[in-house]
Amino acid sequence: MTTPVSTPTLIAPSPAAHGDRGPRTYEVRTFGCQMNVHDSERLSGSLESAGYVRADAGTEADVVVINTCAVRDNAAGKLYGTLGHLKSRKDAHAGMQIAVGGCLAQMDKDAVQQKAPWVDVVFGTHNMGSLPGMLERARHNGEAELEILESLEIFPSTLPTKRDSVHSGWVSISVGCNNTCTFCIVPSLRGKEKDRRPGDILNEIRLLVEDGAIEVTLLGQNVNSYGVEFGDRLAFGKLLRAAGEIEGLERIRFTSPHPAAFTDDVIAAMAETPAVMPQLHMPLQSGSDRILKAMRRSYRSEKFLGILDRVRERIPNAAITTDIIVGFPGETEEDFLETMRVVEASRFSSAFTFQYSIREGTPAATMADQVPKAVVQERFERLVALQDRISAEENQKQLGRTLEVLVSTGEGKKDAETHRLTGRAEDNRLVHFELPEDSPRPRPGDVVSVTVTHAAPFHLLADAPDGAPLRIRRTRAGDAWDRSQAESCGVPAVPGEAGAPRAVSLGLPHPPRRRVTARRLWAVVGATGTGKTGLSLDLAEALAARGTPAEIVNADAMQVYRGMDIGTAKVPVAERRGIPHHLFDVLAVTDEAAVAWYQQAARTAIAEIHARGADAVLVGGSGLYVSSVLWDFRFPPRDEELRRRLEEELESHGAGALYARLRATDPAAAERIDPRNGRRVVRALEVLAQGGDTHGGALPEAPVLWHPSTRILATRIDRDELVPLLDARVEHMWATGLLDEVAALREEGLERGATAGRAIGYAQALAQLRGDVTRDDAIAETQALTRRYARRQVSWFRRYADARWLDARTTDAATLASAEEDRS
Numbered sequence: 001m002t003t004p005v006s007t008p009t010l011i012a013p014s015p016a017a018h019g020d021r022g023p024r025t026y027e028v029r030t031f032g033c034q035m036n037v038h039d040s041e042r043l044s045g046s047l048e049s050a051g052y053v054r055a056d057a058g059t060e061a062d063v064v065v066i067n068t069c070a071v072r073d074n075a076a077g078k079l080y081g082t083l084g085h086l087k088s089r090k091d092a093h094a095g096m097q098i099a100v101g102g103c104l105a106q107m108d109k110d111a112v113q114q115k116a117p118w119v120d121v122v123f124g125t126h127n128m129g130s131l132p133g134m135l136e137r138a139r140h141n142g143e144a145e146l147e148i149l150e151s152l153e154i155f156p157s158t159l160p161t162k163r164d165s166v167h168s169g170w171v172s173i174s175v176g177c178n179n180t181c182t183f184c185i186v187p188s189l190r191g192k193e194k195d196r197r198p199g200d201i202l203n204e205i206r207l208l209v210e211d212g213a214i215e216v217t218l219l220g221q222n223v224n225s226y227g228v229e230f231g232d233r234l235a236f237g238k239l240l241r242a243a244g245e246i247e248g249l250e251r252i253r254f255t256s257p258h259p260a261a262f263t264d265d266v267i268a269a270m271a272e273t274p275a276v277m278p279q280l281h282m283p284l285q286s287g288s289d290r291i292l293k294a295m296r297r298s299y300r301s302e303k304f305l306g307i308l309d310r311v312r313e314r315i316p317n318a319a320i321t322t323d324i325i326v327g328f329p330g331e332t333e334e335d336f337l338e339t340m341r342v343v344e345a346s347r348f349s350s351a352f353t354f355q356y357s358i359r360e361g362t363p364a365a366t367m368a369d370q371v372p373k374a375v376v377q378e379r380f381e382r383l384v385a386l387q388d389r390i391s392a393e394e395n396q397k398q399l400g401r402t403l404e405v406l407v408s409t410g411e412g413k414k415d416a417e418t419h420r421l422t423g424r425a426e427d428n429r430l431v432h433f434e435l436p437e438d439s440p441r442p443r444p445g446d447v448v449s450v451t452v453t454h455a456a457p458f459h460l461l462a463d464a465p466d467g468a469p470l471r472i473r474r475t476r477a478g479d480a481w482d483r484s485q486a487e488s489c490g491v492p493a494v495p496g497e498a499g500a501p502r503a504v505s506l507g508l509p510h511p512p513r514r515r516v517t518a519r520r521l522w523a524v525v526g527a528t529g530t531g532k533t534g535l536s537l538d539l540a541e542a543l544a545a546r547g548t549p550a551e552i553v554n555a556d557a558m559q560v561y562r563g564m565d566i567g568t569a570k571v572p573v574a575e576r577r578g579i580p581h582h583l584f585d586v587l588a589v590t591d592e593a594a595v596a597w598y599q600q601a602a603r604t605a606i607a608e609i610h611a612r613g614a615d616a617v618l619v620g621g622s623g624l625y626v627s628s629v630l631w632d633f634r635f636p637p638r639d640e641e642l643r644r645r646l647e648e649e650l651e652s653h654g655a656g657a658l659y660a661r662l663r664a665t666d667p668a669a670a671e672r673i674d675p676r677n678g679r680r681v682v683r684a685l686e687v688l689a690q691g692g693d694t695h696g697g698a699l700p701e702a703p704v705l706w707h708p709s710t711r712i713l714a715t716r717i718d719r720d721e722l723v724p725l726l727d728a729r730v731e732h733m734w735a736t737g738l739l740d741e742v743a744a745l746r747e748e749g750l751e752r753g754a755t756a757g758r759a760i761g762y763a764q765a766l767a768q769l770r771g772d773v774t775r776d777d778a779i780a781e782t783q784a785l786t787r788r789y790a791r792r793q794v795s796w797f798r799r800y801a802d803a804r805w806l807d808a809r810t811t812d813a814a815t816l817a818s819a820e821e822d823r824s
Helices: 034-050 074-092 103-108 110-115 128-141 186-190 198-210 235-244 264-272 289-294 301-314 333-346 373-396 476-488 532-545 595-611 623-630 640-653 655-665 667-671 678-689 719-735 738-747 762-770 775-797 813-823
Strands: 025-030 063-068 097-102 121-123 145-147 168-172 215-219 251-255 279-281 319-326 350-355 402-407 420-424 430-434 447-451 460-462 471-473 521-526 550-554 615-620 710-715 804-806
Touching: 025 034, 034 063, 034 097, 034 128, 034 168, 063 074, 063 103, 074 097, 074 103, 074 110, 097 103, 097 128, 103 110, 121 128, 128 145, 168 198, 198 215, 198 235, 215 235, 235 251, 235 264, 264 301, 289 333, 301 319, 301 333, 319 333, 319 373, 333 373, 350 373, 402 430, 402 460, 430 447, 521 532, 521 623, 521 775, 532 550, 532 615, 532 710, 532 813, 550 595, 595 615, 595 623, 615 623, 623 775, 640 655, 640 678, 655 667, 655 678, 719 738, 719 775, 738 762, 762 775
Parallel strands: 025 063, 063 097, 097 121, 121 145, 168 215, 215 251, 279 319, 319 350, 430 460, 521 615, 521 710, 550 615, 710 804
Antiparallel strands: 402 420, 402 447, 420 430, 447 471
């Protein structure tokens, strides 16, 4: 079984994103559920990474993307009606492109282009990241592009994101579904459930929070089955608790769970984690046990009501919502009355009610006893009337209560004419609140405390009869809103301030949106332990003091891994002095960080930093990483078949035999590769076999700098002083918890990591945990390897002819910045 790629996905700039009048514009239209909304954010992020810009409201976009839903039978009618309307617009708009993706495209495949031949691109649920490339090919070749994959290759959450909300974000924890509900088409379109790693999910949440979000919604077709793929049926409750510990995250929601798999540990996590909101969406579908069996819903009404009782016992003020289908094949009046009974007993705050519609490809579509439309309509109206009454009664209980409301945008359709604003209470009820004449105006993302004065079935009102000013708590999300508004008006946000909005791509920034005056690229390099990190922070502060903000880009091959902190001497977030840092903590320990991937990621980060008017400070001691960014290195793509053969040789003959072949072929490359590092040896032989350059030396011949305004600063300490410093540093790592860090990473698969699992210090700590070596032996071997690595680093960086060597301990960053700027 293929595991989807979970490393961050880079979208290259596309020539098709630019027209005669500048960047081409796009519009994404979303049909369907929250998962589709989340997917549309990824589509928008991918397009913007490729160079497209979002069309202003009321203008006609150059590219229209329709993200479709296939849950209901009228989805096709809605799509083709929309496409018919767009055809006339396309006929009058030269160069306009139309793309159709999502569940209906995955299901209908060729039918979309047969019914609407003016569509340029059709893509499915498994290849959203292909959209920019497909648009480019369609434009270049002058013919339609169709690409539908049958299985997921990359997690959609690894794609760049353009979020619609500054204060809230969607985070997918899994894709696909293992259930076989007879009415549902989703499993056949999105595939079996694939779970993301907990570390990837938590890292995405942290990045959202850094962007200013204070609320996240965890998404999955069945969130509480999360963990079944990696053998932990309690994983979802653990994930809720872990997310609740993220500083700055105030509200956590999730959708949707499945009653059959909803366990008490999740209820406990909800009740005991303050950030998890008192809200639960629990799909009922039917109250009849007979119909539930026909639906293949593996629970019955008694179990469902028991779940609600246990939730309300632990969370008395929980607002519970649901989904219900009326008129499923074979439903009798008695079955329907059972649904009415369970709805009355459940006291849902609201319900999404649907009339059953035949969905081709599902077992229910061919069932006997399809219920006549008139009967379904009559039952539907009775159910809606019942739920409207219950919703009104439940909302009446909110009268007089003081609620904490997160201010939103676009949810109050009559806000302007009623002089109200709108937001969501902690239990997700919609609240319209009055803005008194003399009151400060809260920003979207701020939180207001209001008292409920009126209740309707679908909303609450909170007016201020005495005209008292609103009680407003200004938040980081509100600050982020201010910055987003400043950017949209052409006023740049202050670079580096927390909460500045940006598209999220698991730590990878997007290519520049606009061209500005070229900024400098600073490279702070040197051996481990020579003070690179401190100097880079001092330099960034000194540049900012001179009016040039600066941001730091990591060039340490091990600091790209999440959780590898102590052993890599990674600077903690709290000690980064508010300076933006890039390419730290972006990979899981089981991922492999190829140099070609790093080169593209780092150059993309630097381009975006320069686009913000800031200098980029590249800092690290991984020589090939640094050189791949500074000079014009070219890396051939991986040859998977060749790689497989070489890895089989590595397994059968060992690293020594392959290293001997490398030494005979490219002595310079062999000189700079550890003979025991089989992975590096294999990659070097692969590149040589493809006719490429292994970059065995530090620089290519006749080196050409990638960025013309580059300043290289190399840190050094005399060997007699450095060796005891390195030895003490290793001892300090063990004394401050390296073994515990490695034990935790072992649970995440560190031993399987082709790169991370062999890192100096980590491999030795793993050996100690396995009982292969003693603590003293592990420390001694790490010290010896660290000293050897430092010597190799010095040899590598000595080849940098333009480097300015200095002792970081005695260097004044302000003087250095001034002198280097004068050189410019």
